Amino acid sequence: MPHVDPFKEPSPKAQIPSPVALDEHQQSKYNAVLKHFVELKELPTGEKHTSTTALISDAEKSWLTKECFLRYLRATKWNVDHCIKRIEGTLVWRRSFGVDPDSSLTPELVAPENETGKEVILGFDNDSRPCLYLKPGRQNTKASHRQVQHLVFMLERVIDFMPSGQDQLALLIDFKPTKVGINSKLPSISTGREVLSILQDHYPERLGKALLTNIPWLGWTFLKIIHPFIDPLTREKLVYQEPFPNYVPIEQLDSDFGGDVKFDYVHDEYWPVMTKIAAARRANYMKNFKLLGSTVGLSEVDLRSDNNFSGTGTSSTTAVSVPTRPAATQSSSSDSSAASSIVNTKTPTIAEKLESLQIAEEPATTKTTS
Template sequence: MFLTRECLLRYLRAAKWDSSAAFTRLMSTLLWRREYAPHALPPEHVSPENETGKQWILGYDLNARPCLSLNPARQNTNPSDRQIQHLVFMLERAIDLMPPGQESLALKIDFAGASSGKTPSLSTGKQVLNILQNHYPERLGKAINLSLPWYVSAFYKLITPFVDPLTREKLVFPARMKDDEEAEIINYIPKEHLEKEVGGSCNFEYRHGVYWGALVELSTVWERSYFIKRFKLVE
């Protein structure tokens, strides 16, 4: 179920409590959801996009937000509509896994090992921003960017004019750990919910054949359990 009391409040907050503007934005999203059907994207359709583990949901940040990790170095496909659908699919799964009372997620983007050829194009970046800002308002709690190479910094500068000022404030750029120093990222995500490669203590290895099916099943169970409790449904 999409159109809940919490949903209405998110759109009102995003529109700075202008009810007319919030209504317009919400109607636009309802039309988009009817045509794009993000809640009904088949897992098997977007599964090839994630065979190398370029995205995964792992753990929660210090504010109990589910963490969606993006790993550009693991990019395995050419630009296409399915790439965008894959990101939307993962956003929907992260929302499914939000605990009661939580409405936002943490986005962690690790650019380590990524080449310039794997950076999204400006048009793709604008398309993703449009979806995030217009159809998932108030869903981004923090965007944690790691190991930015110069060309990604340039990319951010190109898309900055298209980023809402409130969204811009949620972007953070913690330094990676050096030698025995603690990684700055633990100021946002606890060690036990963080991969060892970025300064955590979680020994996580992505295996698509195991992870993908488990993610689909877990998000379905959590979503159903949440709405049974939320609306006191009976079997």
């Protein structure tokens, strides 16, 4: 029988790489960022920075984790001031876009966008990253703000699927055309830039690997045009036209990409199951957040844990042993638990074919962070 549901857990073959401790210099910068957000009480309610402000909600505090601080520190090359500015900017964006504190991005709002299964959470890669499949060939709606809302909704859901100790996702992008979509065109350049801006500004260091396959000539052209807007750290995580089984256990990989899973997207079956699993994971996350003190600086390792915490934990501005990823990717651990086990291995560089394409690029100022 076809498989129609997401996988709840990684394959037994998958692992989460071991952590590496922060050095003294990195630790001091982490502590400075933590101290700032422990003391922060309120922020503007919208990106236009009007005079209206609101207190930091519990949902927002639960987002301000140790791993969050470290992701932004890595993205800003350990510049404390830039890191703080970026995090505050994302908090305001999440309010404005409808992600936090009380999300307006409901399953009902974006469900019509996914009726053809153009975005699917299915399985975990070799490093236990949840896999988000993007299938532009299944595009079923015209360009609109709801398309971007749909992508953000799915990003938030795939984050819910992350197991304790992993804070990154894998993107599996298939450009193969299908007959189910009414509009198989690639995104417009403006939409591509908006999505890239959201990913790089507000989800830094979340991408562990991006696998791209079945790329047509027009797809290569689109990738070449948006290439200047992709920051260098993200480019290193892009893998073109390589066998997906090299990166995802075949027992959790769609058979269309060399796996053993005969996946059949049935919207009325998949959608409620996926959103129910994500909601249960989110509820467990918030339950642990309350048990551990409802404060900033907690570890996602603890927050995503299935353990029943009997006591409470608190964040602290004192030095803690926080793990890190080598080079461009690092992670952290909790005040009250064992270190997080998140490491990213070196990934292939951008494909030579993309670099060799001879088409005009639009001038742009590239971002300095990822």
